[in-house]
Amino acid sequence: MGLRNDTPRQVALGSAITRRAFFGRSATGIGSLALASLLNDNLLAAPAEQLGPLRLRPAHFAPKAKRVIYLFMAGAPSHLDLFDYKPKLVELNGKPVPESLIAGQRFAFLKGVPNLLGPLFPFNRHGKSGTMISSLLPHLGRVADDITVIRSMHTDAFNHDPAVTFLNTGATLPGRPTLGAWLTYGLGSESRDLPAFVVLVSGGGDNQPLSEHYWGSGFLPGVYQGVRFRGQGDPVLSVSNPAGISSRVRRQGLDALRDLNQLQFDAVGDPEIQTRIASFEMAYRMQSSVPELMDISSEPVTVHEHYGTEPGKMSFANNCLLARRLVERGTRFVQLFHRGWDHHGGGGGQNLVGGLPKRCGEIDRPAAALIEDLKRRGLLDETLVIWGGEFGRTPMLQGKVSREIAGRDHHPRAFSIWMAGGGIQSGRNYGASDELGYNTVDDPVHVHDFQATILHCMGLDHTRLTYKFQGREFRLTDIAGNVIHPLLT
Numbered sequence: 001m002g003l004r005n006d007t008p009r010q011v012a013l014g015s016a017i018t019r020r021a022f023f024g025r026s027a028t029g030i031g032s033l034a035l036a037s038l039l040n041d042n043l044l045a046a047p048a049e050q051l052g053p054l055r056l057r058p059a060h061f062a063p064k065a066k067r068v069i070y071l072f073m074a075g076a077p078s079h080l081d082l083f084d085y086k087p088k089l090v091e092l093n094g095k096p097v098p099e100s101l102i103a104g105q106r107f108a109f110l111k112g113v114p115n116l117l118g119p120l121f122p123f124n125r126h127g128k129s130g131t132m133i134s135s136l137l138p139h140l141g142r143v144a145d146d147i148t149v150i151r152s153m154h155t156d157a158f159n160h161d162p163a164v165t166f167l168n169t170g171a172t173l174p175g176r177p178t179l180g181a182w183l184t185y186g187l188g189s190e191s192r193d194l195p196a197f198v199v200l201v202s203g204g205g206d207n208q209p210l211s212e213h214y215w216g217s218g219f220l221p222g223v224y225q226g227v228r229f230r231g232q233g234d235p236v237l238s239v240s241n242p243a244g245i246s247s248r249v250r251r252q253g254l255d256a257l258r259d260l261n262q263l264q265f266d267a268v269g270d271p272e273i274q275t276r277i278a279s280f281e282m283a284y285r286m287q288s289s290v291p292e293l294m295d296i297s298s299e300p301v302t303v304h305e306h307y308g309t310e311p312g313k314m315s316f317a318n319n320c321l322l323a324r325r326l327v328e329r330g331t332r333f334v335q336l337f338h339r340g341w342d343h344h345g346g347g348g349g350q351n352l353v354g355g356l357p358k359r360c361g362e363i364d365r366p367a368a369a370l371i372e373d374l375k376r377r378g379l380l381d382e383t384l385v386i387w388g389g390e391f392g393r394t395p396m397l398q399g400k401v402s403r404e405i406a407g408r409d410h411h412p413r414a415f416s417i418w419m420a421g422g423g424i425q426s427g428r429n430y431g432a433s434d435e436l437g438y439n440t441v442d443d444p445v446h447v448h449d450f451q452a453t454i455l456h457c458m459g460l461d462h463t464r465l466t467y468k469f470q471g472r473e474f475r476l477t478d479i480a481g482n483v484i485h486p487l488l489t
Contacts, residue, residue, distance in 0.1 A: 053223045053274060054189040054196055059459025064423025064489065065384040066190070067327045068183065068454065069334045071320075071367060073359075074164065075208050075341030078393035078408055079416035080437045081356060084151050085123040085132040088435040089395055093118035097396050101438055108158055108410040109344065110398055116436065117397035117406055120352050129427035136360035139368035145427035146371050146380070147420040148487060152431025152440040155391050155447045158412045160208055160342070163390035167447055168214050170476045177218035177467070179451065180333035182476045183458060184224045185217075186465045191330030193289035195227040198331050200319040203339035203362065204349070210337055219469040221272055226335065229322070230314075235294045247287070254280055293329065296321055307369040317366035324373055327383055338363055341389055345399025345407020352406050371420055384422025384457050391415050395436045414440045417450075423457040423489050430487055448481035456483045 080086060096113050122135045127144035140147075157163035162172035169176035177185070180197040189196035199215045215226030229235050258277055265273040296304075296318060297311040304310075308317040316338045323334045340349070340359050349355035367387060374380040392415025393408030414433035420426065431443035452462040455476065462481055466473040 063459025073389040076389040083416040114396040148428040174213040181224040196332040320366035380421035388417030452481035
């Protein structure tokens with residue numbers, strides 16, 4: 001098992017012992033100390049969250065952000081209809097795309113020489129920055145000077161699962177740790193009673209299912225994977241006590257299981273056993289902390305009006321409010337997946353005219369409210385907020401030539417996201433695509449650059465945050481990535 005590139009690694013190598021041997025020899029020292037802190041808050045003067053697998057760890061340098069809220073729009077929203085206004089595309093609407101632009105390129109569904117499709121909804125300028133935002137997002141326009149829109153994102157994958165996996169893990173195939181897992185591995189947790197990495201899901205679009213590897217820990221220990229909270233029923237599966245099992249009986253069972261695991265740890269020195277012990281203890285504490293967290297009915301009426309929340313329901317609005325409550329309580333990484341943005345064309349909500357306004361109506365008000373709420377509470381400066389999908393959409397029409405059923409195909413070569421707070425400059429528009437929104441032309445930002453920049457905001461050097469697996473040092477950005485310094489405060 002590998003180590004982070006920091007002081008502990010230098011100590012281990014300098015003393016010529018392996019990590020396994022180090023933990024084995026320290027079983028009655030560091031291992032027992034960490035376990036004791038989990039079971040008895042009064043035993044140690046040091047905070048318990050600084051011990052065990054999720055203990056707080058020093059960043060590589062002073063961070064601007066302490067936590068991340070990632071609003072992930074699964075299905076790939078159309079940058080050309082929301083954030084990247086193209087007058088030329090309006091002018092050429094309905095005309096064939098220049099063949100030279102698409103020569104030799106592959107698409108998910110388009111064939112031949114399709115026609116260009118201009119934006120289907122008006123754009124308006126907002127704020128002192130003059131940021132052009134679709135009329136479908138009027139509330140977001142209110143916070144235009146608090147966000148930075150990046151219009152030059154590009155990626156390596158043009159189908160949904162590989163693209164979502166790539167954006168979250170740095171690889172197109174499953175099996176690597178996700179961004180949230182890397183951050184909790186690198187920095188630890190600030191919360192004793194809640195997971196460091198929480199996932200919340202909303203929206204429609206069951207034809208684009210969400211896979212658990214989107215928030216998995218890959219080859220990192222399981223303690224670093226995301227924990228999905230649910231808005232209805234049991235907030236976390238398998239955490240509640242079974243019928244007839246009291247809290248006292250559960251505590252006795254966990255104590256017995258802890259003792260057995262500790263015996264095994266003493267024998268083999270495998271740190272994954274300590275991870276297992278810590279996970280059981282976290283689950284026990286979550287039985288009281290999670291229900292209180294998920295009960296948003298205690299929030300003032302003004303807060304519900306601001307976000308558009310409805311207690312007891314599952315919605316993106318409720319999840320945005322929960323995200324604020326989570327970061328207030330020390331959760332390191334909160335990822336909201338909102339499904340239903342895959343607008344290829346056709347009937348129902350699968351087209352842009354029927355589907356895009358519905359999705360925007362679900363996210364516009366709460367996303368803006370989240371920015372304003374964090375700012376009002378003094379949390380935005382240390383919370384990095386991100387909004388975006390896995391790729392963009394083509395400037396060419398997919399489907400029949402009809403505004404009512406128009407759609408766009410997948411497009412990895414240019415798309416838009418926005419970021420706010422946590423060390424990112426505000427009120428900026430960064431990068432640009434060409435006049436048709438097809439290729440990036442100014443300040444291109446690759447997915448690995450985007451990931452490196454997020455880690456930098458959190459005080460981590462993406463080249464030093466590594467984990468040895470199968471004989472190789474892995475990192476989130478693989479062997480690429482550059483921090484986008486012009487974006488930083």
